[in-house]
Amino acid sequence: MAPVKLIYFDVTALGEPIRYILHYSDTEFEDERLTSEQFGPRKPTFPLGKLPVLELDGKTVHQSVAISRYLAKKAGLAGKDxxxxxxxxxxxxxxxxxxxxxxxxxxxxxxxxxxxxxxxxxxxxxxxxxxxxxxxxxxxxxxxxxxxxxxxxxxxxxxxxxxxxxxxxxxxxxxxxxxxxxxxxxxxxxxxxxxxxxxxxxx
Incomplete structure (x- = not known):
């Protein structure tokens, strides 16, 4: 399985809930934090040119809520039904x-x-x-x-x-x-x- 990587800025904001879920679920992942200067040249490489993005299983996905919901389901944090x-x-x-x-x-x-x-x-x-x-x-x-x-x-x-x-x-x-x-x-x-x-x- 390809390693998991979360790419976001070096702040909390929309990235922190995702980090919380990943740590809670004991998921090994790379927490890549970009400065604004580092983000600029890489912006065209991200879906819709925005962060956060999650890399997993060789795929790159975006949208913080969708990422969180996906991870929450795997971690048993999305409700019982x-x-x-x-x-x-x-x-x-x-x-x-x-x-x-x-x-x-x-x-x-x-x-x-x-x-x-x-x-x-x-x-x-x-x-x-x-x-x-x-x-x-x-x-x-x-x-x-x-x-x-x-x-x-x-x-x-x-x-x-x-x-x-x-x-x-x-x-x-x-x-x-x-x-x-x-x-x-x-x-x-x-x-x-x-x-x-x-x-x-x-x-």
Whole structure:
């Protein structure tokens, strides 16, 4: 079997949930981290010119959610049946909706509109999503889906530091359930070991 390789930037962001799932499943893989300068010349070699990509079995695949779902199924993290698999998809899509609220202001190059968007997102949109997520966790034993560890939990925990970076503060300060879930995932032996040895990252 060809070795597995994850190619992403030298940050957490969309690559971290995938790294979490790979480490949790005890999959041996190469974690190739590119700088922006290294990415430029190689961009045409990647599907759609974007990262992350996963190389496995001699093939190269892209799209972070699709990669995560595939790996989660192999790792037993995609729910026990089709219904729970659907709930995982819904949770991850909702987490990505939350991320979009951050990206909407963080990547705005106009400082005036960026400030306005950030204030609105931090006062309205983001607290709304965090509140809904807290309710979901209370109903599901501290997890996103039916009281069990799934890739949805990995996606939230893996993205949390990136969201904090974009917000410029701890967005989980008033979200005890989400904070506890992040800690729970990070304390899993395989994830804890990875984090202890993780290369220095900007966020």
């Amino acid at each position: 089709d219904w729970e698999s659907l709930l995982c998809d819904i949770a991850v899509d909702s987490i990505l909706d939350l991320k979009s609220a951050f990206s909407g202001f963080h990547y705005d190059n106009n400082e005036e509109s960026k400030k306005t968007k950030k204030e609105l997102a931090l006062s309205t949109t983001i607290p709304y999503y965090l509140g809904k997520f807290e309710e979901i966790l209370k109903e599901n034993g501290g997890h996103f889906v039916n009281g069990q560890l799934t890739w949805a939990d990995f996606w939230f925990a893996g993205l949390a530091d990136y969201l904090n970076y974009m917000a410029g503060k701890d967005i989980l300060a008033d979200s005890p359930g989400l904070k506890a879930l992040k800690t729970k995932v990070e304390e899993l032996p395989a994830i804890k070991k990875y984090l202890a040895n993780r290369p220095a990252v900007r966020f």
